[in-house]
Amino acid sequence: MKTMLLSRAVSKPGWWIFGIAMLAAAWWGQPLVDSAHFENHFFGVFWYSMIVLGLMFWVMPAEQYTDGTILERRIMLLGLVPVWKKSELVSAFEQVELTQEPNVFGKDSVWLSLINSEDGEISRRFVFAYFPASQRGIAKAQQMAGDLSQISGLPFAQAAAEV
The missing domain is CATH 1.10.287 (Helix Hairpins)
Structure with a gap:
């Protein structure tokens, strides 16, 4: 299965x-x-x-x-x-990444993405999910990032910082 x-x-x-x-x-x-x-x-x-x-x-x-x-x-x-x-295709991407983006109003956002980079610059991104940057939201994002990394076989690049 x-x-x-x-x-x-x-x-x-x-x-x-x-x-x-x-x-x-x-x-x-x-x-x-x-x-x-x-x-x-x-x-x-x-x-x-x-x-x-x-x-x-x-x-x-x-x-x-x-x-x-x-x-x-x-x-x-x-x-x-x-x-x-x-x-x-998942094979078009190199890694799973969590990034935290500051918001003008409210809590920051944490974005779960699959990325492909060329020469250190991100050339493609597929945003899979987003979460509020609370402790609970970051924990959910990290859990989903681990699951996505395991299912896709791509390495998990970085974790969002705790707020």
Whole structure:
């Protein structure tokens, strides 16, 4: 039996919280549409167009998959039906890497990637997953990086620093 590794946006609480927040915002904006004032209708159209835009991103979460030979990124309709996918061979990459990137707001991000470098410069990168740079997030990232390294047969390059 072949081992596989999957990173799904719909398995993260933030995806569900965003969806609930969009539904609450849609419900909260009802008085803009039901009003007798023309100005409120204008703001209602703007309000609901922003909600529709947010929901368009929400209904198309991404997931990354590998079985050790291929890497696949899929955009899924509500996390169920594949709409778009891109595949690459694992052999096109040299190592698994964790990098920590500072964010302007909130905690930093830790990115789990497969990379290929030429002359010391990264020439290709396939981002497999990201995590908040908390102690718990870094521990999850390091665990997934180890699993990805084991499944792919690629060396694990570096670990993100603890924050």
